[in-house]
Structures are given as structure tokens and as C-alpha cells.
Amino acid sequence: MATMHDVARLARVSVSTVSYVLTGTRPISQATRDKVLAAMAELDYQPNAMARGLASRRSRIVGLLMPMDERGLGATETAFVTGAAAAASAAGYHLVLSPVGVGDLDDLRRLASQRMLDGAVLMEVQVEDGRVAALQEAGVPLVLIGRTGDTTGLAYVDIDFEQTVRQAVEHLVGLGHRRIVYVNHSAATIAAGYGPAVRTRDAFVAAMSGHGLEPVMIPAEDSAAGGRAALTAALDQAPDLTAVLAMNENAIFGILGELAVRGLAVPHDVSVVSMVTSPQVAELATPALTAMTSPGSALGRMAVEALLRRLEDGGDDDHQRLLPCALEIRGSTGPAPRPTAAAGGGDTVPTRSGPPGT
Amino acid sequence: MATMHDVARLARVSVSTVSYVLTGTRPISQATRDKVLAAMAELDYQPNAMARGLASRRSRIVGLLMPMDERGLGATETAFVTGAAAAASAAGYHLVLSPVGVGDLDDLRRLASQRMLDGAVLMEVQVEDGRVAALQEAGVPLVLIGRTGDTTGLAYVDIDFEQTVRQAVEHLVGLGHRRIVYVNHSAATIAAGYGPAVRTRDAFVAAMSGHGLEPVMIPAEDSAAGGRAALTAALDQAPDLTAVLAMNENAIFGILGELAVRGLAVPHDVSVVSMVTSPQVAELATPALTAMTSPGSALGRMAVEALLRRLEDGGDDDHQRLLPCALEIRGSTGPAPRPTAAAGGGDTVPTRSGPPGT
DNA sequence: ACGGTTAGTCGAAACGCTTCGACAACCCCT
DNA sequence: AGGGGTTGTCGAAGCGTTTCGACTAACCGT
Known part of the structure; x- marks a missing residue:
């Protein structure tokens, strides 16, 4: 392993000169610089990170x-x-x-x-x-x-969770959805003050209120089972829901599974938007998920x-x-199943269309 | 930032003694050791990684x-x-x-x-x-x-891909499956010589042959779309398949989606085993995947x-x-749908049972 | 023609540690 | 009692850089 001394000797200059060539802390003539660089190349010199770090007090x-x-x-x-x-x-x-x-x-x-x-x-x-x-x-x-x-x-x-949530909600409202449920991280996570969970919660309330809609929110454990439970809870609390916005990347597969079990087609009966999700994960679902892709x-x-x-x-x-996050529209969102006749929300499960499947 | 010198001075010993206390390269009396340790604690001394690395020629x-x-x-x-x-x-x-x-x-x-x-x-x-x-x-x-x-x-x-594949195949064969398709990584990946792809391929051939069965293998791109395409190809090539063994963690969700679309229930009609998969991912699917969990x-x-x-x-x-990998049986595998009457394999798609959906 | 910059280079002193050789003190054999 | 080991400690020489002060030579304006 060649050291700076070796380079200096070969180039017939002092060690400090070699160092200056490397760090550029002092002016060096072109001729000298060339000599030194040639020597470094010939010896395949690589500076020793430890020594450099010790002397300069910066490890890079x-x-x-x-x-x-x-x-x-x-x-x-x-x-x-x-x-x-x-x-x-x-x-x-x-x-x-x-x-x-x-x-x-x-x-x-x-x-x-x-x-x-x-x-x-x-x-x-x-x-x-x-x-x-x-x-x-x-x-x-x-x-x-x-x-x-x-x-x-x-x-x-x-x-920017605020804007991300607002954009997601706008997308759904633009499609005619009025009854939108937000599936957040678990209650424990929220209580622990996990930033994304807290901020999206607040942003969701703000965005929904801005549209004159009631914000329905359900926490979910970070697992498929958590997602299933959350959807069940969501349907209890808002039987007339037509869209789900989910922050929880793990729960979302449970949500989709439970929707399928209940014979609710995506996006025909229920639209789903996944937040802060990568395209790769969004594509795993069938249909692929409309998602807010994180930067x-x-x-x-x-x-x-x-x-x-x-x-x-x-x-x-x-x-x-x-x-x-950027909104990327895929197959999991579509127009709300029916015009929201009475925004107040019915108390019976409305008739759903179509056969189960996908 | 305290240095070793400071510690040595405070403990009234030489620098080298402090070093020996730290590295244990030479015997040090208990009394001295205690003095030194006390000094280190008092100064909240932490050795400088760079200096240590330079002197010892080992960065740890x-x-x-x-x-x-x-x-x-x-x-x-x-x-x-x-x-x-x-x-x-x-x-x-x-x-x-x-x-x-x-x-x-x-x-x-x-x-x-x-x-x-x-x-x-x-x-x-x-x-x-x-x-x-x-x-x-x-x-x-x-x-x-x-x-x-x-x-x-x-x-x-x-x-140990060999044993992992063998165990997976045995699990399926034990359930009565005779017509098992292996969904590997993409053809390009295999051609590039990606170890797991190549080794599982060989192991699958060996395991199936060992049971006197024909090894059917399909490559799949690492995506849900790839999985869907692979399942289509698999049904073309082996319309009577009753089990899928998948190496491709990304494709498997496409496989499941396509099975659902075709009205094939898991595990009633088709059993699915996912290879080298973590419990977390296995639980995302509905039903949860029987998988070979990697160590x-x-x-x-x-x-x-x-x-x-x-x-x-x-x-x-x-x-x-x-x-x-360890076999973890979950919900995606079950008995083969019917006794394999003629192991030769039929040339028509057999009647499938039940309604679609999970 | 003369001080004052500036460009270019060098030697040596750090940087904070490890490690080697030396040495004193002690203990154990014979 | 004298030699041969151990044990415990010290001082100093590195490790391979960076960086500081100093020096020379050339160049500037006046």
C-alpha cells in the first residue's frame, strides 16, 4: 500500500506538496501537480482514510x-x-x-x-x-x-403531509365521494406521537372539514389482520362509505382482502387510495393502487x-x-357508486352491485 | 473531548498504561486498572476511532x-x-x-x-x-x-436451496399434489446466473424427478404483472395444475390476483407456497401464505x-x-382438489368448484 | 531601485492512539 | 545465593495524514 511518502519521493517533492495537490488548500504549479498526479497514478496511491481523518479531524x-x-x-x-x-x-x-x-x-x-x-x-x-x-x-x-x-x-x-392528504381527499371528492374513511396507523403509534400518523390525522380532519364533510378515522395495526379489522370497524361506523384512504402500507392488503370477502369491488363499490406508497407496492395489488407516491x-x-x-x-x-407526495392514479379509484343523495349518511347497508371477485 | 493523555494525567500513569487497560494487550494490576477506569469515567472518555484505527491499522x-x-x-x-x-x-x-x-x-x-x-x-x-x-x-x-x-x-x-425446495415439494406432494408448477425469477435473471434462481431451478427438477413427477417451470418478471403472466403461462402449459411454488416474492401477488380473476380459490383449487419469504409478507396475502421462511x-x-x-x-x-428455510404452514396450502386419477395429466381444464373470491 | 504582495514549495509539528523495547520488582527453583 | 521467569509499568517511536510557519523567487507599482 503506497503512502504519501512514496508518492513524494517518486515525484521528487515534499510530502506537504502532495497533500496540497490532493486537498487544494494551497496553490501548486501545474508542472508540480502533473508530476505528483503521475506518481500517484503509477503507485496506485489511495489516501489512508484513518490518517486523513485523524489529521484533519473530519472523517468524510x-x-x-x-x-x-x-x-x-x-x-x-x-x-x-x-x-x-x-x-x-x-x-x-x-x-x-x-x-x-x-x-x-x-x-x-x-x-x-x-x-x-x-x-x-x-x-x-x-x-x-x-x-x-x-x-x-x-x-x-x-x-x-x-x-x-x-x-x-x-x-x-x-x-408535506398536509398537502398530500389534501390532494388525496380532493381526488376522491372530485370523483364524487363524500363518505371517506381514513385508515391511520395504530392507536398506540398515534399516541406515541409518530409524526406521519399525527400530521395526516390533523390534515385529514382539516381537508374533510374544508369540503364540509365529516372526517371518519380508524386506526389499524400494521398488519393485514389490522387492515381487516379496520375495514370492519369502518363499515360499522360508516356503512355508507365509498372510499378508503389508507396511511398504513401493511394494513392496506388486509383492507383489500376484507373488501373482497364482503363482495365489495374495487373501485366499483369502494375506491381506495394508499398514502406514501411506492409504485412497486402499489402495483402488487389487483387492481393496482392509486397512491400518493413519496418523493x-x-x-x-x-x-x-x-x-x-x-x-x-x-x-x-x-x-x-x-x-x-405525488398523486398517481391507478386502478383502485373511480367515480363514487351513486350520487350522494343525502350527505347525512344512511343507517342501513346499501345494496351493492356486481359479483365478488378481484 | 478528553484524550488518553488527559486520562493518564488524571490517573497518574503513563499513556501506554491507559492503552493497555483498554486493549488488554498486557497485564495491568487491579489497582492501576481501577484508577484508570475511574479517570475515564470522570472525564467521560471515549477513544478516538480515527487515531485508534491509524495506530492499530484496524478500523473495527x-x-x-x-x-x-x-x-x-x-x-x-x-x-x-x-x-x-x-x-x-x-x-x-x-x-x-x-x-x-x-x-x-x-x-x-x-x-x-x-x-x-x-x-x-x-x-x-x-x-x-x-x-x-x-x-x-x-x-x-x-x-x-x-x-x-x-x-x-x-x-x-x-x-440451502436444495433442501428448501425439497421440503416444499414434499409438503405439496404429501397433500396429494402431483401437478406442481414452479414460478422462478425472470428468464434474464436466470440467464445472468443469479444463484437462488439457478439453484432452486435445479433443486426443483431434482425434487420432482425424485417423486416421479414432471417439473414444470415458468419464469416471471419481478412484478405483479409478471406473476399474472406467469400464471397464465402455467395454466397453458399445465392446465391441470393444483399447486404453485413461487420463488418470486413480487410476482406472487400477481399470481394470487390472477388466480382470483380466474375463479380459482386458494387453497381449495390451487395451493400456493412462497419460497424464501418473510412471515410479514406471507401475512399480507389473504389467506396468509404457506411459506418457506428464510433464516x-x-x-x-x-x-x-x-x-x-x-x-x-x-x-x-x-x-x-x-x-x-423453515416450512411455515399457513392458509394457502391444502389437500389436492381430487385424487390424481391419471398422473399423466388431462388435456382439458377440469371443472372447478365453488364461487370466486377469497 | 525598493518595499510589498503573491505564488509555490518545504520541513516539522501536530492529530490521538498502539506497540515495542527496556527495566524494575518480585517469585520460584535448585 | 544466583539465574530464569513473570508481572507491571514507562518512554518513545511510529501510524499517514494535514497544516502552520517560513522561505525563495518572481512580480507589482512607484
């Missing part, structure tokens, strides 16, 4: 901290990662993904104090997230994907770019940016 | 290299990651996930030559995988999850443990280990 590593639960990473999260990795790599940084859960704060603290990370991007931020404080105490610059409750002085990028890769890129800007400029540029 | 970082395509990480891959991370963390190593695709070999080479990784675990190994050579040239010890074509001198852990977290743990053993002992312990 940024961490992407994502809690990994057993559910796995959806395509949405993966898009974050690839977007972030691309941005980091383009800037000459390494992006390391660290599966630190919200639980192992000590692990995180250790990681941070070891000066191995120049900065960090946090995924899956909770409204009360100990990781934020831990990193701030350790002096690690950070950018969130998502938001904590109090965002003052914090840099973040997040999905995953853009979010990842923006987060890393904001972080690097703050690292290089040292500026406390409080970057706060929201991106809405 | 192992990389988990996983190509991240847009499909995202399934629960199976996520289990690899969590298993690996847990094992690394238990041994005092950091696991960094690097989303290096098979494409950016130069990126990988750079990463490797920068001496930032003590070793690497490769996921999603191709039969011809340039990353293996790149890492070997850079002198980075590695362990594969999956296998290349030629595994001599390579350490790996992998799924993801165990594989990840074993891979890291093998890697660390090789790092610490320096031993060229050619760790090669296979783990089968």
Missing part, C-alpha cells in the same frame, strides 16, 4: 441512522437511502447506514463521541426522539428526515445536501423543507 | 455491502442486516451498510483501498461477481451471503461471526455453511 463519513425493525425497509425508505447515498458519493463523502434503533441510545452516543461521523441524517424521527438530543450533545451536526415536535433550531426535510429519493438527496452544506460552510443554515 | 469497522435497487429491501434482507449488526455490535465492531451496486466497482475499490474496512460481508452475490475480485485484490477479507459460481477459497453462508437473521449473524473469526485469528478458515 456521514451516517444515515435508521431504526431497523423486523418489518423491513419499504421501497420508500430504500429510496431515501439511495438518494442520500448518491448525494454523499457525489460530494466525496461516504454514507454509512447505521441500524441504530431508538432503543440503543448508548450505542449511538458511543458512535457519536468516537468522532467517526462528521454528521448524521436521522430517519424515522419520533416526535420525542432521544437520538436528537444525544447527537446534539455529542456535537454531531444533523439533519432529520421527518420532524420532532419542537423543530426550532433543527434542520429537516419531510413529507423518497429527493428527500434523501436533499437531507444529505443540507447536511454537507452545514458541514462545509459551518453555517447554521436551518434548512427546513417539505415535499408533497 | 466491517462493511455490509448490499446493492440497493429501487425494489427496496424485503423483510428477508432486513433480517440479514439486523442479524449482522447485532453480531458485530456484540463483538465491539461497527457494521456499516454500504449501498454499493454491482455497477460501481470503482467506488468499491476506492472504499476498500482506503483501509477503512477491516472486512466485508457481501449480500446479493452474483454467480459472476466483480466485487469479490475487487475486494480480494484490495486485500479485504470477505464473507459472502450467497455464493459465486466458483466458491473455492471463499467463505460464505447461504440458504435471515441467523445468516447475517453467522456471516459476521465468520468474518470476525477470520479477522482475529487471521485463520483462512474457509467457512462454508448452508441453512435451509
Whole structure:
């Protein structure tokens, strides 16, 4: 493994000159630069990351901290990662993904104090997230994907849930739906203050009220069974529902299954919109789901770019940016089954059309 | 940020003594050790990772290299990651996930030559995988999850596809199924030599032949549409099929959708087994899928443990280990619809029972 | 013709740790 | 009593960079 000394010797210059060629911190004549670059090429020189990090006190590593639960990473999260990795790599940084859960704060603290990370991007931020404080105490610059409750002085990028929900509701209302049920994450998740769950809830209430409609909301466990239960509850509470808006990517398959069991055809009897869903998942269903596609890769890129800007400029540029999901219409939404004669809502299950199936 | 010097001064010992307390490379008296530990606690000392890495020429970082395509990480891959991370963390190593695709070999080479990784675990190994050579040239010890074509001198852990397929086939045959179709990954993937696709194909042929049955195999694109097309092709080729064995986690939802469209009930008319599938995904379907659950977290743990053993002992312990998937019976398999009167296979579509729907 | 910049280069001192050689002190055999 | 091990500690020499201060030479305006 060639070192800088070897390069310097071969190029007949001093070590510091080689360093200046590499870092560009001081002017170097073209002739010298060429000699040095030639020597580096000949020796297949690669700077030693540890030595560089020690001397410069900057590792050129940024961490992407994502809690990994057993559910796995959806395509949405993966898009974050690839977007972030691309941005980091383009800037000459390494992006390391660290599966630190919200639980192992000590692990995180250790990681941070070891000066191995120049900065960090946090995924899956909770409204009360100990990781934020831990990193701030350790002096690690950070950018969130998502938001904590109090965002003052914090840099973040997040999905614009408000606009996303509004757009989804408008799509359904535009198709004539008046009785729309929102299937959120579980009650526990909402109570825990999980940002997307809380914010979409509020946004749904606002959007429905804006249309003069009553917001019906049902929580659901993150599973197919949870989805089935939620749909049952939804039909209890609003037997005349014609559309379901679901935040819960796991529950949605249960919802679809239960609809099929009850002989309700999608989208003929009930329209379904899936929120913050990747095209890949949307296509798994039959018919493919109309969904609000999350701007995953853009979010990842923006987060890393904001972080690097703050690292290089040292500026406390409080970057706060929201991106809405894009409405992608597929086969699961259609016109409301019948003109909403009485918006008050009937108390009997209306006659449904057609045979079961799909 | 306290350094070792500070600790040494406070404890009234030399710097090297502090180091020995930390690394245990030389005996230290209990009294001294206590003094040093007390000083470390008081100063909230954390060793500087860069300095340690530079001096010891070992970063205590192992990389988990996983190509991240847009499909995202399934629960199976996520289990690899969590298993690996847990094992690394238990041994005092950091696991960094690097989303290096098979494409950016130069990126990988750079990463490797920068001496930032003590070793690497490769996921999603191709039969011809340039990353293996790149890492070997850079002198980075590695362990594969999956296998290349030629595994001599390579350490790996992998799924025992042979046994997994055999067990799945036995389950179906035990239920009376004789006409079983295997839906593999796409033809292109198989042609590219993707290990799981190739190995399951061979294993399926062997298992079916072992039972005196004809192996019918259909490739499918990794999407719901691919699954639908595959089922259509399967019914063309084997109209009397009573069971589908699917390797393709994405296609399986298309298969189920198409079965429903055709009015074939699962498991009444057709049994479905999903291979190398996580419980989470299996539960998404209605009915939940009987599946061969991959030993993801165990594989990840074993891979890291093998890697660390090789790092610490320096031993060229050619760790090669296979783990089968576990059969988990859920609702998608049942007895074959009718006794296989003539195993030769009919040439007309037999009458199917019952109404459509789940 | 002369001080004042600026461009280009060098040597040496960090950076915070590990590790090697040395050495004192002690213990155990014979 | 003297040699051979251990045990426990220290000082110093790296590890491969970056970065600071210093120096030379060329160039500027006056």
C-alpha cells in the first residue's frame, strides 16, 4: 500500500506538496501537480482514510441512522437511502447506514463521541426522539428526515403531509365521494406521537372539514389482520362509505382482502387510495393502487445536501423543507357508486352491485 | 473531548498504561486498572476511532455491502442486516451498510483501498461477481451471503436451496399434489446466473424427478404483472395444475390476483407456497401464505461471526455453511382438489368448484 | 531601485492512539 | 545465593495524514 511518502519521493517533492495537490488548500504549479498526479497514478496511491481523518479531524463519513425493525425497509425508505447515498458519493463523502434503533441510545452516543461521523441524517424521527438530543450533545451536526415536535433550531426535510392528504381527499371528492374513511396507523403509534400518523390525522380532519364533510378515522395495526379489522370497524361506523384512504402500507392488503370477502369491488363499490406508497407496492395489488407516491429519493438527496452544506460552510443554515407526495392514479379509484343523495349518511347497508371477485 | 493523555494525567500513569487497560494487550494490576477506569469515567472518555484505527491499522469497522435497487429491501434482507449488526455490535465492531451496486466497482475499490474496512460481508452475490475480485485484490477479507459460481477459497453462508425446495415439494406432494408448477425469477435473471434462481431451478427438477413427477417451470418478471403472466403461462402449459411454488416474492401477488380473476380459490383449487419469504409478507396475502421462511437473521449473524473469526485469528478458515428455510404452514396450502386419477395429466381444464373470491 | 504582495514549495509539528523495547520488582527453583 | 521467569509499568517511536510557519523567487507599482 503506497503512502504519501512514496508518492513524494517518486515525484521528487515534499510530502506537504502532495497533500496540497490532493486537498487544494494551497496553490501548486501545474508542472508540480502533473508530476505528483503521475506518481500517484503509477503507485496506485489511495489516501489512508484513518490518517486523513485523524489529521484533519473530519472523517468524510456521514451516517444515515435508521431504526431497523423486523418489518423491513419499504421501497420508500430504500429510496431515501439511495438518494442520500448518491448525494454523499457525489460530494466525496461516504454514507454509512447505521441500524441504530431508538432503543440503543448508548450505542449511538458511543458512535457519536468516537468522532467517526462528521454528521448524521436521522430517519424515522419520533416526535420525542432521544437520538436528537444525544447527537446534539455529542456535537454531531444533523439533519432529520421527518420532524420532532419542537423543530426550532433543527434542520429537516419531510413529507408535506398536509398537502398530500389534501390532494388525496380532493381526488376522491372530485370523483364524487363524500363518505371517506381514513385508515391511520395504530392507536398506540398515534399516541406515541409518530409524526406521519399525527400530521395526516390533523390534515385529514382539516381537508374533510374544508369540503364540509365529516372526517371518519380508524386506526389499524400494521398488519393485514389490522387492515381487516379496520375495514370492519369502518363499515360499522360508516356503512355508507365509498372510499378508503389508507396511511398504513401493511394494513392496506388486509383492507383489500376484507373488501373482497364482503363482495365489495374495487373501485366499483369502494375506491381506495394508499398514502406514501411506492409504485412497486402499489402495483402488487389487483387492481393496482392509486397512491400518493413519496418523493423518497429527493428527500434523501436533499437531507444529505443540507447536511454537507452545514458541514462545509459551518453555517447554521436551518434548512427546513417539505415535499408533497405525488398523486398517481391507478386502478383502485373511480367515480363514487351513486350520487350522494343525502350527505347525512344512511343507517342501513346499501345494496351493492356486481359479483365478488378481484 | 478528553484524550488518553488527559486520562493518564488524571490517573497518574503513563499513556501506554491507559492503552493497555483498554486493549488488554498486557497485564495491568487491579489497582492501576481501577484508577484508570475511574479517570475515564470522570472525564467521560471515549477513544478516538480515527487515531485508534491509524495506530492499530484496524478500523473495527466491517462493511455490509448490499446493492440497493429501487425494489427496496424485503423483510428477508432486513433480517440479514439486523442479524449482522447485532453480531458485530456484540463483538465491539461497527457494521456499516454500504449501498454499493454491482455497477460501481470503482467506488468499491476506492472504499476498500482506503483501509477503512477491516472486512466485508457481501449480500446479493452474483454467480459472476466483480466485487469479490475487487475486494480480494484490495486485500479485504470477505464473507459472502450467497455464493459465486466458483466458491473455492471463499467463505460464505447461504440458504440451502436444495433442501428448501425439497421440503416444499414434499409438503405439496404429501397433500396429494402431483401437478406442481414452479414460478422462478425472470428468464434474464436466470440467464445472468443469479444463484437462488439457478439453484432452486435445479433443486426443483431434482425434487420432482425424485417423486416421479414432471417439473414444470415458468419464469416471471419481478412484478405483479409478471406473476399474472406467469400464471397464465402455467395454466397453458399445465392446465391441470393444483399447486404453485413461487420463488418470486413480487410476482406472487400477481399470481394470487390472477388466480382470483380466474375463479380459482386458494387453497381449495390451487395451493400456493412462497419460497424464501418473510412471515410479514406471507401475512399480507389473504389467506396468509404457506411459506418457506428464510433464516435471515441467523445468516447475517453467522456471516459476521465468520468474518470476525477470520479477522482475529487471521485463520483462512474457509467457512462454508448452508441453512435451509423453515416450512411455515399457513392458509394457502391444502389437500389436492381430487385424487390424481391419471398422473399423466388431462388435456382439458377440469371443472372447478365453488364461487370466486377469497 | 525598493518595499510589498503573491505564488509555490518545504520541513516539522501536530492529530490521538498502539506497540515495542527496556527495566524494575518480585517469585520460584535448585 | 544466583539465574530464569513473570508481572507491571514507562518512554518513545511510529501510524499517514494535514497544516502552520517560513522561505525563495518572481512580480507589482512607484
